Every structure is written in structure tokens, then in C-alpha cells.
Amino acid sequence: MQKMQDDTVTLRLLAPDDALAYRALRLRALAEHPEAFTSSAGDEAEKPLAWSVQRLGADAARPHDFFIGAFRGGLLVGMVGLQGRYRPKERHNATVVGLYVAPEAAGQGLGWALMQALLARARSLPGLAQLDLTVTEGSPKAQGLYARCGFAVWGVLPRAIRVAGRDHAKVHMALALR
DSSP, X not given: OOOOSOOOEEEEEOOGGGHHHXXXXXXXXXXXXXXXXXXXXXXXXXXXXXXXXXXHSOOTTOTTOXXXXXXETTEEEEEEEEEEOOSTTTTTEEEEEXXXXXXXXXXXXXXXXXXXXXXXXXXXXXXXXXXXXXXXXXXXXXXXXXXXXXXXXXXXXXXXXXXXXXXXXXXXXXXXXX
């Protein structure tokens, strides 16, 4: 792991030019914490870089989709995303996805800062009224962070994912923006 030379943190929207760093950090997150994500490192590694470029690009048809990155010393060390739902009856909802802070940057409030930046942007988007997310049961730090951000548990899906033959439940949480 690389030691951070510069402690200055910058949060900003990720753009297509960030695709290589985003992809690397995403694959790292999926490999280090397979139980925390529904995507798998193996499946995601097979996707071309163009997939990440497209995911980070602005799309007028998908105005609620974005990723925010945390940069320290010029390196991407954390990220979180929002994915909207675009069927007419669901357009007021979006899902928080992919929150990850690299271990060398953990414990310094970056998860909180990323979530606050995401929430501020989400609240500024017209028509967006509610966010949801899932967190793996037995992840008290992550669930506590989301609760401090205002998310409330509304249910648990048992055996939601299976990693290395072991089942994990997903806790469903929601937050009304308006």
C-alpha cells in the first residue's frame, strides 16, 4: 500500500477521465470485501474499461446517476454512487451504491464526507424524493454510518447473497429526501 504524502482530501464528481482509477478501486473493493457487494470481482474484471467510462459519463436520460470520488494526494481513495430508477412510477427513487474507502484512508471521516456530498447532490436533483440502499447484515460500522445519515431500516432479505458457500442477509434502508 502506498503511504499518503498529502493529507488534503478533495471530493468531486467522477468523470470518464477517472475510469481507470475508478475501475481499479472498484475491483479492489470487490476483492477485499466480497460479502459487502452484490457484484463480484471476477465478473467485474471481465468488463472492458469502456464500461467504466460509460458509467461515469453524464447522461441526460439518467440524471440521477453519478459517482463521487475522494482524492488524497491525487489518488482516488474512496467513492460512492447513486443509481436512479427511470420507469415512470419509480423516477422519484434512487439507490446508493458502491460506498468504499481504501483501508489506508479509513477512520478519517471519508465515508461520512462522501455520503454527505451524495446527499447534498441528491437533494438538489428535481423530482428525486427517496433514496434506498442495502448493507450486509453484521456490518455495524456501515449500517451505523447510514443511520447517522438518516437512513432507516425497513426490512432484511435473508440469504440475499452467497459468497464462498456462505449466505449473507442484506439489510434494506431508506431515506426520504423531501
